[in-house]
Amino acid sequence: MKWWGWGAPEKRFELGEDARALLAAELGVAEPATRVELESVVLPDAKPLPDSLARAAADGLLTGHEDRVRRAAGKSYPDLFRVRSGHPEAAPDAVVMPGSAEQVAVVLRASAAAGVAVVPFGGGTSVVGGVDPHPGPHGAAIALDLERLRHCEVDRTSLTARLGPGLRGPAAEAALAEHGLTLGHFPQSFEYATIGGFAATRSAGQASAGYGRFDELVTAVEMVSPAGRVATLSTPHTAAGPALRELIVGSEGTLGVITDVTVRVRPAPAVTRYEGWFAADFESGAEVVRALAQADRLPDVTRLSDVEETRVSLALAGTATWKRSLLDSYLRLRRRTGGCMLIVGWEGEPEDVERRRALSSRVMRAGGAVRLGASPGRAWSRGRFEGPYLRDELLDLGYFVETLETSHTWTRYQELYGAVGGALRDALAAQGTPGLVWCHLSHAYRDGASLYFTFVAPRKAGAEIEQWRAVKTAACEAIVATGGTITHHHAVGRDHAPYMSAEVGAVGIEALRALKGRLDPAGIMNPGKLLPG
């Protein structure tokens, strides 16, 4: 992965002429951003590790410049902006790559004894500051990179697999594919994010309606905390008290290190069928999705773009292949004067896919949606992991680009959509940088759905972080004021920690603190994340 962005260095998302023209027309031409060379990235001097910790790290200790740069930040806008500018906010004093859960335990004990902060690091794809290597009150911080923990043990009878936390999405799928199985977990970060990260952050994949969110796939989990090892039983369900599994899942490295995840897996689908449909507007489109969810007719993939995302994302989808397939639809759509793209997909055995497709289609048609055919579906499928590559391109062009997400009940869904969209537009304008704001629904439930906002605006040169903070704060405050959750699947990290009190209340925060106090008495685990300061 690029140290300054997303994906392999040779892979780019080429923005076409039309796309550049649209951006220039609507946002003005930005001042292109400069990117420093790797060797010019300025890191704080590395504090030497105590001998005891260096011994515990043994052969898994890295201290090179590039090693530290690569674990200096995640992939949020402020993370990327700082790294590209050559000034990450912090850097780990060393990187430790344990080879076993036992070594994790030894490293944590040594770190706790020496007062060194430990920041678990999987794919490093956090967009909420979840892996920022801040030492907190401690003198030093290590990044604990889990890359070496990559086991995969399949139980074909129970359709479960024990997976190492360091397995990236494609490696996990490749290991399962040898058994004809899939996890079915495909978030946009799939190519680089890891099993441990999926569990630690409650990730949700694009086919969550079909396969379940990651937290629904986990049947058991093992975590090594500074206080010792916690493992839950891998029975299909238990009523034995509060669910410890649900405390470890979502703990974002603040309680310990997830060293083993048992997940439900499925036979790999024989066929996948994705289609585009079209709804007149976001409100009627959301009503179609609500009808699908409440009638148990939800396709495995269900993604509804609002009018603006439909318009802009089609224009930005720049490659020749994309254009051919999407532009045809797009032009057809334009004759319908705006509207919302609804991508739906079914996966499984051919007979099931066709039956479920027919049932869903009936509901969508009854809700006034119009079928566009397979071509937009195929285009979506080809581009489903492209978003972060596009972001790199926009950053290179000098734009400010960021995403955030939330969820609410259907009853307050449009209210939240309006409040957050309005807050983003107003805050961008207040910065003197009016921008484009678009949104989609990508995770639907019987009782509500997620909202995922993307915004692009001219960069406020010299005040990029302030610009980001003002806009992000406005959106978060709108979410909290409307009773939405501060995050549906990006997790809390540093960026959302100030809003956790609104999420769980003062007593809820106390409960989480008590838990952390017992499992991580020295407070070394991922300081500054999850809990408000």
Add this chain to the structure above:
Amino acid sequence: MKWWGWGAPEKRFELGEDARALLAAELGVAEPATRVELESVVLPDAKPLPDSLARAAADGLLTGHEDRVRRAAGKSYPDLFRVRSGHPEAAPDAVVMPGSAEQVAVVLRASAAAGVAVVPFGGGTSVVGGVDPHPGPHGAAIALDLERLRHCEVDRTSLTARLGPGLRGPAAEAALAEHGLTLGHFPQSFEYATIGGFAATRSAGQASAGYGRFDELVTAVEMVSPAGRVATLSTPHTAAGPALRELIVGSEGTLGVITDVTVRVRPAPAVTRYEGWFAADFESGAEVVRALAQADRLPDVTRLSDVEETRVSLALAGTATWKRSLLDSYLRLRRRTGGCMLIVGWEGEPEDVERRRALSSRVMRAGGAVRLGASPGRAWSRGRFEGPYLRDELLDLGYFVETLETSHTWTRYQELYGAVGGALRDALAAQGTPGLVWCHLSHAYRDGASLYFTFVAPRKAGAEIEQWRAVKTAACEAIVATGGTITHHHAVGRDHAPYMSAEVGAVGIEALRALKGRLDPAGIMNPGKLLPG
């Protein structure tokens, strides 16, 4: 509800001649049990409540003999045996019935200040000692009866309902039926158990495959703890950290009092269709259920009896109506020389029910199961809440009767079935009271299923509790040794608390203790439950 058993006093499960003959032939004629009159039940003298607590309880304070007897125990065998004998192990010093969440908070504060234990009481249907009113280290204990908290607010758009914890199953369903909705949660305790109890114990209903277990239905929960109020957001999902909702659900009154539960509801089904099928043995029947679950073909109700349950429960099903419908099938079955009854059911719109039935049937047939028709299904449906009435009858006849349950992955399912069944038979024999042991599967998942054991044996007169403890301990130890969960849906209570360390490990116990220490610093909430002593 009878103070000494289950259901309205006038309602009995009449055991037929055949049933009595079978019991006499296989277990011997037991010495009929005597049942004392209500006024002869011996209670410890009630300790007077501190004035501050009495004031906090205000108009909701009950101290009569019957009030105390009715909250002196749940409905496990030792609970019932002791109460019927006139010697409950403990009794609340008073019963407090708060009229609001605010009054719960006031009562908890007063109790904490005065050092009085608080035992939350809903339907009182616990079969694991979950409501036994033990004061623990405190001088007195009150039962906090939630009967007055019975609100129901329906959100028709999001298909959710905010329910008061004191609503019993039928009252909740009646309130929802006014809106054409159902919760779909029908455990055997449905007629008397409450919403708060369902949440506090992770209840699972007979149609859990279709509607979800209760913990899957809960979208938000409010709990008043001695440290204050905790409420989770009612968004359809959140990735904001460890799931506090999943800490409150399953907390069994040890952290606080659940005062509000928001649940997902559904349109009431237009039709319900239950059928009997027949599998050659428990192993092949379980394989059929596994195939159903793993192919997404699970009926909403799926209950597989083992050979012994099929034989005995048909014989015990005593009423004339039952006989007509079941005996026909039974006799047909006998010609197949033993085997296992599989009850399956689908609920919903007629078209859906028929389609899903056809899909499930194909899988069941492919697995070698044979369709018996609707008559056993209808009989099951009529008798689905009858188990506890039958138990009263068996207790009256002087038998020892109890149930327990667990779950495991399919990979170790038959191993656990054999281990627990064997442990029960051996332990009963070792007590000098060999008995009947039978089992069913009633909650299936892609990765495994539950096992629910019932056993009946001659009562060891004069040593009933010792007999129960020896047999229960043997079964629990077999479960733990085989890696099953100590409870799939009955919860922990007092009876399973000693096995919690096996369930979540020493560090897991520490985590739960930390949580309790923060939310209930005086340790007044439901002493002796959930956590090992």
